[in-house]
Amino acid sequence: MNVRKERSDRPKLTSRWLPRPRLRLGSPRSSRSPRSPHLLVILALITGCHSSSEKKQEKLRQERASWQATAQLTDELSERGAVPAVYRRQVMEKSSENLEKIRRQEQQLSQ
């Protein structure tokens, strides 16, 4: 009996916790549903931060400059005898591989 009483004393959850009925399309409040602002913020973050074509080009330009600097520094250090030939060869291979990849991506972007 006590159990039953406890149960009947519990606050009714349905009104507070069950999902509210959906607003009909065209209803004046539909554009201001509580979820919309969050959705808008997320969309704005995604679209605002996602790389545009210009940003991609700028990123590729930076990557190209980075690999060119890598090759140049490796050459300088190799001439000084600071790095072995086996290492120089690896860096040069990686460098030309990456520069070729960047060139292809730049071509795709410009088309």
Place this chain on the structure above:
Amino acid sequence: MSKLLEIALGLVTGIGGFLEAGSLATSAQAGASFGLQLVWAIALGTICLAFLVEMAGRLAAVSKHTLPDAMRERFGIRFFAVPLVVVVLVSFLVLASEIGGVSLALQLATGISFRWWAPAVALAVWLLLWAHKFGLVEKGAGLLGLVTLVFVVAALKLHTPLGQVAANLVPSQPKEEPAKYWFTAVSIIGASVSPYLFYFYSAGAIEDEWDEGYLGVNRLIAGLGMGFGGIVAIAVLACAALVFHTRGLQVDQYEQIPLLLAQPLGRWGFILFVASLGIACFGAALEIALSIAYLVAQGFGWKWGENIKPGQAARFSLTYTVAALLAGLVIFTGIDPLKLTIFSMALTALSLPITVVPLLIIMNDREYLGDNVNHWIANAAVLFVSVLACIVAVVAIPLQLMGGS
């Protein structure tokens, strides 16, 4: 005298064992892309790690429980299954990164692709764990790891502006590429606060039979050892800032990183870089493979211990065997070790609250720690860093994956 020796060895192990694939790669990337701006992330991660390591050691010394033992006992196996699975998965990825780091070091020295080295490295990790005791694994790796101090020498030779380093201990807004900036910051924190470190430390304290008399030793090792270790990581960042950032050179592949020591130190710089990468990653691989085995064995209540013969703790030995060999296979597939490392570190940051919050609850439980429960400062510092790193990771990882800025 023996306590002094213990402290000295603990400090050496802390310093020598601090740098591994994750902290090396993330610090080098941060310095190359953002100069000295991300020094604060290393400092924050190091402080958090020092607190966590001290807690894990204190728990073991006072309650004679390892961390997984206490977690299973306090929360039950159902709850414990969550951190168990998360830590094992994240640690496995980090183990693969470390095996990748050793393989890369061998590639840099020989020109033979890292893929072919990976199975041999995994086998060497297993063999060492199988044949040797805990002391050799822990202290040996730490002592050899002192070679990483070469980064401090290089940073001094490059005349690192110490004033600017100090100024960047305070976080600042990124000047460009915010997504990459925050992603790198969480990767650094993830690299510093890898859960395997404090799980390994708590198991080590039990293996070394610590009691309450070791609380002072524990505090010194955690504070000074991790603090000096953090200085080595800051030195890597400073070298990258001065050698790479000034030339517009970003770190996209491991092959670029040796240049940061070869430039200031010449041929010896290159040799010591390869040695540092190989030794630091090998030491970390040993610790992580053991840590996974400790976690699983202690979690399921199996017999465990690196000081007993493998046959006497068969399931424990089998766990590190499988972990090491599988991690070797992951690298053998040809996955980019640098990308794997950075991504593992970001995932580690993401998982921090799951691993850290149960520890904090135990560290405030008088049944386990009596009067040695946590001070509120330790609770606040660890909770703040873990939750912050997790929140930033939730935002930065998807943005970085989308290639956003």
